[in-house]
Amino acid sequence: MKLGYKKIVVKVGSNVITQANGLPDEARIKHLVNQLADIKKQGIEVILVSSGAVASGRSLIKVSEKQDAVTTRQLLAAIGQVKLINTYSNFFAAHNIQCAQVLVTKEDFRDRAHYLNMKNCLQILLQNEVIPVVNENDVVSVTELMFTDNDELAGLIASMLNADALIILSNVNGIYNGDPKIEGSAVIEEINGSVANLASFIQTGKSQFGRGGMITKSTMAQKVAKLGISVHIANGTKDDVLISLLNNDLVHTRFVPEKSKSGKKKWIAHSETAATGVVKLNDGAKTVLTSGKATSLLPVGIIEIQTDFLKGDIIKIIDEKNNLIGLGIAEYGSDKARERIGQKKQKALVHYDYFYSAI
Ligand SMILES: Nc1ncnc2c1ncn2[C@@H]1O[C@H](COP(=O)(O)OP(=O)(O)O)[C@@H](O)[C@H]1O
Numbered sequence: 194m195k196l197g198y199k200k201i202v203v204k205v206g207s208n209v210i211t212q213a214n215g216l217p218d219e220a221r222i223k224h225l226v227n228q229l230a231d232i233k234k235q236g237i238e239v240i241l242v243s244s245g246a247v248a249s250g251r252s253l254i255k256v257s258e259k260q261d262a263v264t265t266r267q268l269l270a271a272i273g274q275v276k277l278i279n280t281y282s283n284f285f286a287a288h289n290i291q292c293a294q295v296l297v298t299k300e301d302f303r304d305r306a307h308y309l310n311m312k313n314c315l316q317i318l319l320q321n322e323v324i325p326v327v328n329e330n331d332v333v334s335v336t337e338l339m340f341t342d343n344d345e346l347a348g349l350i351a352s353m354l355n356a357d358a359l360i361i362l363s364n365v366n367g368i369y370n371g372d373p374k375i376e377g378s379a380v381i382e383e384i385n386g387s388v389a390n391l392a393s394f395i396q397t398g399k400s401q402f403g404r405g406g407m408i409t410k411s412t413m414a415q416k417v418a419k420l421g422i423s424v425h426i427a428n429g430t431k432d433d434v435l436i437s438l439l440n441n442d443l444v445h446t447r448f449v450p451e452k453s454k455s456g457k458k459k460w461i462a463h464s465e466t467a468a469t470g471v472v473k474l475n476d477g478a479k480t481v482l483t484s485g486k487a488t489s490l491l492p493v494g495i496i497e498i499q500t501d502f503l504k505g506d507i508i509k510i511i512d513e514k515n516n517l518i519g520l521g522i523a524e525y526g527s528d529k530a531r532e533r534i535g536q537k538k539q540k541a542l543v544h545y546d547y548f549y550s551a552i
């Protein structure tokens with residue numbers, strides 16, 4: 194396969210594997226599994242992140258209209274996930290491949306110990322030639338405990354496992370430079386670095402069964418590419434999409450990866466919700482810290498400690514206008530940091546190795 198990847202994470206959106214009438218599209222699931230089996234047999238490690246539990250559940254049970262949205266989602270996902278994983282399991286078995294169900298919540302990534310537990314679990318499956326089929330555990334993840342969508346989850350898994358590529362399969366050919374439905378809009382084939390006006394191309398509407406939409410997909414893709422992982426957005430409803438993509442023979446959107454970051458930086462990058470402290474910097478410190486040079490965060494550039502934190506906590510670093518600059522691990526607690534605000538020649542609050550720039 195021309196692209197030469199050794200480890201890939203493939204994310205399949207609900208729309209790809211659900212028919213217009215809401216029933217699971219078994220033929221498409223089978224076709225995707227056939228491709229994944231082919232890819233695995235060529236020695237590439239594969240992790241599948243599949244949506245579709247709620248959509249599958251909808252085909253199995255009629256829900257009362259009086260039931261609220263949260264409990265409806267719990268009910269549909271609880272029933273639908275069984276059907277979804279059985280379908281995958283049967284199709285993989287035809288290739289003598291075992292797959293495993295891995296259901297996760299945001300909580301499973303909340304601190305380094307939980308994160309490493311999850312990483313070990315996936316690694317042991319891969320070492321045993323099993324294909325993990327990951328989904329959010331929708332039965333217990335509600336409201337603020339939820340991932341934005343499975344694109345966020347897939348980005349997290351790709352970063353955690355140091356994958357070479359994350360392939361997101363949706364029901365469009367990629368990100369278009371206008372409304373995909375309007376003639377004259379074309380697929381943006383390559384996105385290199387942060388593209389300031391990317392969001393302006395994207396319509397806020399979602400596809401019929403999707404959760405996050407294209408804006409969250411592109412924000413996540415830019416973040417993951419920044420960590421050193423290629424991200425591809427392609428049309429999962431096309432025949433042989435994965436094989437064509439890996440042979441570099443498919444029109445789609447590719448986010449060019451930057452230099453690979455360390456495992457710890459990848460973890461920090463995805464830890465915004467676990468951050469305790471908030472530290473505000475002046476513009477000079479912001480410029481230096483985001484210049485791309487290896488620079489640590491020194492107290493001289495701090496103007497305010499907004500929220501307390503302990504040594505070792507993840508902290509949010511913001512600018513004078515309260516925009517996020519990055520995330521880092523505090524070398525000491527907020528008490529000491531407050532004493533040192535604006536002072537020269539003090540120990541760095543965040544060492545460069547433990548700083549992730551969000552800009
Ligand atoms: N500029 C754009 N390029 C591509 N798709 C777009 C764009 N703007 C909005 N979209 C919409 O985003 C949808 C895909 O996102 P989403 O509904 O989250 O899908 P999925 O279920 O695959 O995660 C497409 O079906 C499309 O309608």
Ligand SMILES: N[C@@H](CCC(=O)OP(=O)(O)O)C(=O)O
Pocket residue numbers: 205206207208243244245246247248270328329331341342343344402403404405406
């Ligand atoms: N976890 C949910 C899917 C959530 C989700 O992000 O869906 P999608 O936007 O189609 O990838 C399910 O299995 O139904």
